[in-house]
Amino acid sequence: xxxxxAARRLNSIELYWLAVAMSLVILPHAVRxxxxxxxMYFLLLLWRLIGPVLxxxxxxxxxxxxxxxxxxxxxxxxxxxYASYHSIVGRDPGVALLVLLxxxxxxxxxxxxxxxxxxxxxxxxxxxxxxxxQSIPVALFMALVTLILTASFITVxxxxxxxxxxxxxxxxxxxxxxxxxxxxxxxxxxxxxxxPLWRMPQDANTGKTGISDTMSPxxxxxxxxxxxxxxxVQFTDTPPPASQMYWRGPVLWFTDGRQWRRNLSLLxxxxxxxxxxxxxxxxxxxxxEPTDQHWLYGLEMAIKSTRGDITGDMQIIIKDKINHxxxxxxxxxxxxxxxxxxxxxxxxxxxxxxGMHPKTLALAQQWRQQxxxxxxxxxxxxxxFSDEEFYYTLQPPLLRGDxxxxxxxxxxxxxxxHYASSFVVLMRAAGIPARVITGxxxxxxxxxxxxxxxxxxxxxxxxxxxxxxxxxxxxxxxAAVSPERILEGIENxxxxxxxxxxxxTDSSLAYALLQNLRDSWDAIxxxxxxWVLGYSPKRQMDFLNKLxxxxxxxxxxxxxxxxxxxxxxxxxxxxxxxLRPNGKSNDPARNLYDAFCKKMARIGVERHAxxxxxxxxxxVGSEKTILKKAVLEITECYVAVRYASDQEQLxxxxxxxxxxxPGSLLTKKPx
Amino acid sequence: xxxxxxxxxxxxxxxxxKGKALSRRRVYxxxxxxxxxxxxxxxxxxxxxxxxxxxxxYVLTFLLCSVxxxxxxxxxxxxxxxxxxxxxxxxxFAGELAYFPVFFDNRDQPARYSIMLNCVPKTLGxxxxxxxxxKTTIIDLETDAFHNIPLxxxxxxxxxxxxxxxxxxxxxxxxxxxAWSNIDINENCVIYPAARGQLALPQETQxxxxxxxxxxxxxxxxxxLRRYRPGDSSRHLDWKAYAREKGLHRKQFQGFGSRRxxxxxxxxxxLNSTEEILSQLCQWILIAESNHFFYGLELLDDFIAxxxxxxxxxxxxxxxxxxxLQMP
Numbered sequence: 001x002x003x004x005x006a007a008r009r010l011n012s013i014e015l016y017w018l019a020v021a022m023s024l025v026i027l028p029h030a031v032r033x034x035x036x037x038x039x040m041y042f043l044l045l046l047w048r049l050i051g052p053v054l055x056x057x058x059x060x061x062x063x064x065x066x067x068x069x070x071x072x073x074x075x076x077x078x079x080x081x082y083a084s085y086h087s088i089v090g091r092d093p094g095v096a097l098l099v100l101l102x103x104x105x106x107x108x109x110x111x112x113x114x115x116x117x118x119x120x121x122x123x124x125x126x127x128x129x130x131x132x133x134q135s136i137p138v139a140l141f142m143a144l145v146t147l148i149l150t151a152s153f154i155t156v157x158x159x160x161x162x163x164x165x166x167x168x169x170x171x172x173x174x175x176x177x178x179x180x181x182x183x184x185x186x187x188x189x190x191x192x193x194x195x196p197l198w199r200m201p202q203d204a205n206t207g208k209t210g211i212s213d214t215m216s217p218x219x220x221x222x223x224x225x226x227x228x229x230x231x232x233v234q235f236t237d238t239p240p241p242a243s244q245m246y247w248r249g250p251v252l253w254f255t256d257g258r259q260w261r262r263n264l265s266l267l268x269x270x271x272x273x274x275x276x277x278x279x280x281x282x283x284x285x286x287x288x289e290p291t292d293q294h295w296l297y298g299l300e301m302a303i304k305s306t307r308g309d310i311t312g313d314m315q316i317i318i319k320d321k322i323n324h325x326x327x328x329x330x331x332x333x334x335x336x337x338x339x340x341x342x343x344x345x346x347x348x349x350x351x352x353x354x355g356m357h358p359k360t361l362a363l364a365q366q367w368r369q370q371x372x373x374x375x376x377x378x379x380x381x382x383x384x385f386s387d388e389e390f391y392y393t394l395q396p397p398l399l400r401g402d403x404x405x406x407x408x409x410x411x412x413x414x415x416x417x418h419y420a421s422s423f424v425v426l427m428r429a430a431g432i433p434a435r436v437i438t439g440x441x442x443x444x445x446x447x448x449x450x451x452x453x454x455x456x457x458x459x460x461x462x463x464x465x466x467x468x469x470x471x472x473x474x475x476x477x478x479a480a481v482s483p484e485r486i487l488e489g490i491e492n493x494x495x496x497x498x499x500x501x502x503x504x505t506d507s508s509l510a511y512a513l514l515q516n517l518r519d520s521w522d523a524i525x526x527x528x529x530x531w532v533l534g535y536s537p538k539r540q541m542d543f544l545n546k547l548x549x550x551x552x553x554x555x556x557x558x559x560x561x562x563x564x565x566x567x568x569x570x571x572x573x574x575x576x577x578x579l580r581p582n583g584k585s586n587d588p589a590r591n592l593y594d595a596f597c598k599k600m601a602r603i604g605v606e607r608h609a610x611x612x613x614x615x616x617x618x619x620v621g622s623e624k625t626i627l628k629k630a631v632l633e634i635t636e637c638y639v640a641v642r643y644a645s646d647q648e649q650l651x652x653x654x655x656x657x658x659x660x661x662p663g664s665l666l667t668k669k670p671x
Numbered sequence: 672x673x674x675x676x677x678x679x680x681x682x683x684x685x686x687x688x689k690g691k692a693l694s695r696r697r698v699y700x701x702x703x704x705x706x707x708x709x710x711x712x713x714x715x716x717x718x719x720x721x722x723x724x725x726x727x728x729y730v731l732t733f734l735l736c737s738v739x740x741x742x743x744x745x746x747x748x749x750x751x752x753x754x755x756x757x758x759x760x761x762x763x764f765a766g767e768l769a770y771f772p773v774f775f776d777n778r779d780q781p782a783r784y785s786i787m788l789n790c791v792p793k794t795l796g797x798x799x800x801x802x803x804x805x806k807t808t809i810i811d812l813e814t815d816a817f818h819n820i821p822l823x824x825x826x827x828x829x830x831x832x833x834x835x836x837x838x839x840x841x842x843x844x845x846x847x848x849x850a851w852s853n854i855d856i857n858e859n860c861v862i863y864p865a866a867r868g869q870l871a872l873p874q875e876t877q878x879x880x881x882x883x884x885x886x887x888x889x890x891x892x893x894x895x896l897r898r899y900r901p902g903d904s905s906r907h908l909d910w911k912a913y914a915r916e917k918g919l920h921r922k923q924f925q926g927f928g929s930r931r932x933x934x935x936x937x938x939x940x941x942l943n944s945t946e947e948i949l950s951q952l953c954q955w956i957l958i959a960e961s962n963h964f965f966y967g968l969e970l971l972d973d974f975i976a977x978x979x980x981x982x983x984x985x986x987x988x989x990x991x992x993x994x995x996l997q998m999p
Contacts, residue, residue, distance in 0.1 A: 113704075123712060124715065131728075156846060160811050171844060186737065533725075
């Protein structure tokens with residue numbers, strides 16, 4: 001009779017393991033998928049698990065009709081996915097397909113080979129989780145799932161069910177533990193290839209928060225609600241003080257009276273910049289979170305960047321959309337003179353929507369008529385903000401009518417976008433070329449990792465005016481109305497935005513500890529992003545360089561050969577480790593007897609592997625008669641413990657063997 | 672179980688047991704079909720990692736890759752170092768399952784699990800599920816174990832059954848690799864002919880010794896004790912005396928004289944085939960022994976004198992089994 005293992009039916013233990021493992025891996029997906037998909041999965045799972053108990057028929061190879069019903073159901077699910085996602089290609093519909101596939105496969109699983117197929121599916125599902133998030137908690141959870149999946153392999157190969165749940169997990173854990181060093185070697189040395197290998201279908205925009213390429217009242221203040229990270233900065237040398245950190249983003253030229261937008265012609269052509277450097281540059285690197293935009297941020301003014309190009313208005317634009325975490329290095333010049341050589345730009349910097357902001361225009365005219373020069377006009381505007389009753393607030397009243405007029409003369413309450421836009425309008429009305437700059441201001445220092453975090457709530461808008469002798473000059477009207485915003489950051493200027501942020505100025509020990517914990521966790525995340533998630537081909541090369549392996553060259557062949565050599569060495573080591581012939585018995589009596597045999601071996605009477613305790617005693621008795629009595633006592637005690645299961649003798653055995661000193665007995669003179 | 676069994680065969684070991692030279696058998700390892708499936712899955716995940724530049728997918732790929740390597744080691748270790756000693760098989764009747772006891776010595780070694788034992792044709796080197804004869808025995812050996820496992824093999828006709836080749840296989844722990852080894856078990860099991868036939872026992876042959884009372888050993892009245900002779904049926908031993916540490920003795924009974932028979936080939940020459948004759952003779956021997964008769968066997972070339980007892984029965988049956996066959 002042929003016993004084909006692969007055709008062996010699965011038993012219920014194996015099924016439960018599989019069910020647990022698959023369900024755990026699908027759990028994080030369940031919140032992302034449309035509701036009916038996880039529900040469908042669980043129904044299929046329940047059918048499979050409860051069916052045998054309640055004697056429901058299962059759609060396996062015997063039940064043809066049910067099998068057809070199942071296929072039709074699967075087809076409906078496929079249509080359902082199409083309905084939910086309007087496609088079946090791409091990350092999200094692909095994951096939905098896999099989840100349902102797992103459910104159907106579980107339903108029709110009955111043989112050993114179905115088990116293995118499902119476990120492989122499970123590992124694929126683990127990977128799909130990583131397409132959504134690669135944070136440390138998710139990684140740890142998936143590690144747990146991997147442990148369970150590995151233990152599932154053990155389950156299906158443990159034919160006599162000798163392993164308890166705990167032991168299976170222990171063995172799986174041990175295997176994974178041994179696998180980790182090998183994994184690290186592969187991770188560091190395996191040659192990395194730049195993806196992508198094929199064109200990926202663009203997934204629907206998942207609505208990333210952040211600065212956009214237009215600005216209107218309210219667009220910056222809405223970012224205040226977000227606790228999300230915008231980017232992280234690490235300085236090579238001494239960094240500037242946080243209050244002087246202006247991170248330049250989109251430069252907005254044109255307005256329709258309410259909304260500001262960029263000058264697209266400047267982004268397309270390369271323009272000649274007259275940039276005068278004065279003093280030293282600051283070098284730093286930035287790791288930016290995905291923005292779905294085509295620009296990068298840099299400290300004013302950026303002159304060199306490893307990614308992207310610098311435009312005529314000193315923006316850093318990049319061809320590929322930033323839809324994943326990107327790291328780039330930059331150099332900026334904090335002290336500079338930027339002159340405008342293109343007269344058309346200066347004209348654009350005076351653009352105003354005709355017929356709008358009459359009161360603002362009137363005010364500007366008033367200043368002109370007072371024969372104030374440009375500098376004085378700028379000062380007048382700033383004084384207007386600081387001396388009159390202007391407030392810096394997150395929830396200004398809705399502007400009715402003309403946005404600028406209403407703000408300057410009616411509500412006088414606003415956020416940085418109001419101040420910046422109205423300031424620029426005032427300047428343009430007075431004939432001074434000006435433009436709006438959006439980006440971020442300030443940063444939070446993490447002492448544990450020695451880097452700065454810039455959050456979405458640090459988003460800011462400011463202005464630049466053009467003076468003949470000075471070039472483009474930054475003017476931040478927010479500083480006039482709320483100096484705390486610039487000097488101390490948004491959390492201190494508007495504490496109401498984040499009631500959960502503890503800003504306890506009495507710096508108690510508890511607060512310092514908590515903050516240190518948070519900084520440490522953040523620093524760990526930073527290193528995680530850098531080394532695990534961001535281990536690009538370039539990073540690999542830099543790292544190998546640092547290890548001093550530069551001289552071996554970087555082509556495929558060398559790296560592969562080196563990898564092979566290291567792996568072989570490790571495998572040999574593991575071989576020696578795992579294939580040791582001795583097995584430590586769990587039996588204490590046996591271990592004690594072994595200790596006794598070692599003592600005997602030291603005096604020259606070695607017990608043969610095939611000699612039983614009594615036979616050994618006989619031989620000792622004939623060879624070393626002096627020891628006969630002591631050995632007899634030990635042997636009888638051992639036999640009683642081991643073979644007659646007389647556990648009380650165990651302590652006596654221990655005593656006897658510990659006090660047994662054959663060497664001294666032999667040299668003792670017979671009395 | 673006596674401690675003087677000679678260790679005969681074992682697998683490839685790094686360190687040979689002290690003092691004893693043991694012959695070795697190789698352990699082979701190959702991926703199973705599930706291992707190949709796993710490999711394909713790894714490739715898929717790897718491609719995903721490269722394409723999406725996903726650090727954790729890389730981690731998973733490399734981790735699972737390493738896990739397969741470690742699993743390979745475990746499968747090998749599950750086999751390597753095991754010491755196998757074949758034992759002697761007890762005879763059975765044709766058509767029954769013969770059991771070949773094999774000693775598995777796992778002393779001083781780590782535990783082994785899910786070791787599959789199969790009988791395969793002697794020409795088979797690889798693992799082929801279709802080539803397995805009979806059922807698979809799956810055993811586990813804990814640390815320091817020393818077990819006797821009876822391996823079944825179906826007997827079909829009388830004679831001598833050689834076990835053939837034992838293929839020891841394991842896929843523990845992950846099922847991705849299969850480690851196996853082949854051992855030729857040269858043990859022979861005597862297969863008695865199946866006891867068949869309805870003919871009555873022949874008449875007594877030594878008539879003049881009938882009806883002699885006295886010291887004939889029968890089984891009616893208790894007569895006394897004599898010292899134990901090897902081969903005495905355990906039903907006739909005086910156990911109580913033994914428990915009192917008076918030694919092992921056989922009870923003797925006095926009867927009216929048991930029957931004494933000579934089972935001859937000539938009695939059955941009228942039957943159609945040799946096998947029928949042998950089967951009938953076998954049946955007679957069993958009946959005679961169960962009735963405590965004295966019987967002897969006379970075939971063409973063999974002559975076994977009249978006697979009684981298990982040893983005698985075995986000898987007779989073995990003669991029947993090997994009748995006319997070339998003995999290995």
